[in-house]
Amino acid sequence: MVKIGYLGPRGTFTKLAVDTAFNGEDKQSFTTIPECIDAVHDEQVDIGVVPLENAIEGTVQLTVDYLVHQVRLPIIAEIVVPIQQHLLVAREFSSDLSEVTDVYSHSHAIAQCHQFLHKYMPDAKLYFTSSTGKAAEMVSNSGEKIAAIGNRLAASEYGLTIYQENIHDYPNNHTRFAVLAKDKQIVQISHETQAEKTSLLITLPSDYAGALYQVLAAFAWRKMNLSKIESRPMKTGLGNYFFIVDVNQPYDDVLFPGVKAELEALGCNVTILGTYPVHQMQL
């Protein structure tokens, strides 16, 4: 049986992504992103699922930095999950919204529901927890007059009632997760493939005006469309940058080697982080 490692704990968005994408496999929760990535590298698990772009539980920075600086593992798939935040209360809760005194959640989830809280619960005290799952657990333990903000999975894992659905401010928030594995063949995600992408890591030889412009020329004249570009400082010192670029097409034997050769001629270093399908999940 395929073993899947993921960033825990229970009732979080990463777990929700894993449960939506995979079915029946042996799933193991890890405490931190580096632990989860190490477990794939050390072959304790076959697949690791970690947040790649996630406004709730992690930053893309930890995942990308660890992949870039510590453990090079290919990304074999991307899972995209909509963020839906709900107001969760204990089953025995029978009061009005205005009587809720305390709201618990991860600080980012509370910030994402800022307008709802401001408008409908201006007097409630806000308490931060280490995850949305943890907030649900606290409400399940103490019952009346308190609420948590979290997802549907947190509600079912901790036996809570969804008092109000979709209280997040922006309807189009998504989280992206990277599926990491040494062996690309190990997993088949049956959900529809929305796109094929290739992620590249590009380091520049030095920082000068127009350097990035030169780099993008290699993609532009080949009509290769970028869906994401992000500059990140190298850990070696101030002023040195690397770029993460997502190209909207699968790796091929003509265009990508051409880009790589051109960029290397400019003194850049180019690494393929992965070429993989993107699966959009519906909750």
Place this chain on the structure above:
Amino acid sequence: MVKIGYLGPRGTFTKLAVDTAFNGEDKQSFTTIPECIDAVHDEQVDIGVVPLENAIEGTVQLTVDYLVHQVRLPIIAEIVVPIQQHLLVAREFSSDLSEVTDVYSHSHAIAQCHQFLHKYMPDAKLYFTSSTGKAAEMVSNSGEKIAAIGNRLAASEYGLTIYQENIHDYPNNHTRFAVLAKDKQIVQISHETQAEKTSLLITLPSDYAGALYQVLAAFAWRKMNLSKIESRPMKTGLGNYFFIVDVNQPYDDVLFPGVKAELEALGCNVTILGTYPVHQMQL
């Protein structure tokens, strides 16, 4: 007296940045990034300090999204603070590192000290807290055999001892904070100015291969150097992007208006988020 709002709670990196940059002003802590930004907008405080690029307490996403979509306030300065994580124990702690059973901290701080924990404290159980300040508070309340990961301020605020300094994996980690104010003249930060920067928000008319390349051309031929570029999805739907670009020079009356006019001719929307000095803090 100038009133400063910042993202709380006590003993966190934002508070450390505020205390290092400002002196003696009236400081008020806010629970979330949107609350802090709203307070500046509503003139409850004169200045707001929020994380802009911070691997610990917040993501740049919340701050940037709120500034872009909700409340437009100019960035009047940037504060850069090195991240230094220490292992903190209660004053009465007299045991060996190997006897520490539990380590508390924010999940990102624990991930940042992954190698230290793995090597020197492989058997310690890791517990997540909502902030590094909260972790310090828990250690101060329960004493023996447990430790927290946090900064120097957390140690002094909660009367803890620094058992081991600088246990973070990467020496060159920094956090960046935006100082927001309606009136640019209100604050003088006396620390040395490391650079002058201008941040722009650029939205593209549509997503096509080479669009970003065209945008960067306007900067490249003027020899304007970009220190950061990041694409972010618009909240209005999938597939629409905006770009945050940091240019390594102050706003002027020739180059920037030229860039703006050229980009607008291409159908882009260009907003100046701020032109401001960057202050590097030494701890």
